[in-house]
Amino acid sequence: VQTRELLAGVEPADGTVLWSQKVEAFRGMNILTPVVFGDGVFTSTYGGKTIGFKVAQADGKFTVSEAWRHKAQGYMSTPVVIDGVAYTHLKSQRVMAIEVATGRELWTSDQTFGKYWSLVARGDRILALDQRGELFLLRANREKLDLLDQRKLTGQETVVEIGPGLGSLTLGLIEVANRVISVEIDGKMAAAMNPPKPSDLTDASWKHGSSDGE
Secondary structure (H helix, E strand, O other): OEOOOEEEEEOOOOOOEEEEEEOOOHHHOOOOOOEEEOOEEEEEOOOOOEEEEEEEEEOOEEEEEEEEEEOOOEOOOOOEEEOOEEEEEEOOOOEEEEEOOOOOEEEEOOOOOOOOEEEEEEOOEEEEEEOOOEEEEEEOOOOOOOEEEEEEOOOOOEEEEEOOOOOHHHHHHHHHOOEEEEEOOOHHHHHHHOOOOHHHOOHHHHHHOOEEEO
């Protein structure tokens, strides 16, 4: 998990903090969710840096060390990792591909996008939704930004989302589509998602959309 000042490993069963590491961020504006890969953790902070940490355990004790650091700054978008490469949306509103094991930047897009993206991945496809309702379909590509398609959600569509996972994209869709139907066949994922009910949404949000979870 990542707090305003710390990156930490937490025992899911009881919330015990197993290890913690300070992370630099402007006014504690740590928003994205860290991504675990093997024995490492990928994170990026607003006003800070993009960092790879290595976590080790010996004799029941955990240690954490910085494996690499990159100058790029994250913002509000949690990256997706495909075949050892993190695809992440930056504070600069550009997209970057970076190797999670080494911190080597593969490319950064010339094109800029919205202020933030909600990202999900399946196979080598990445679906990204920005705060304006622009939906982008990308192919994971180590060589370049590979934008396959894009479209604007007008607020009139009913969107059927197959495999919402924990709902990171779902919450963005609710804001810009007329209706969102999320279908999840994984019972554990469906239970963990807990989509918002009408009573949980503000009047303004409820005007923009609703969500049906199955």
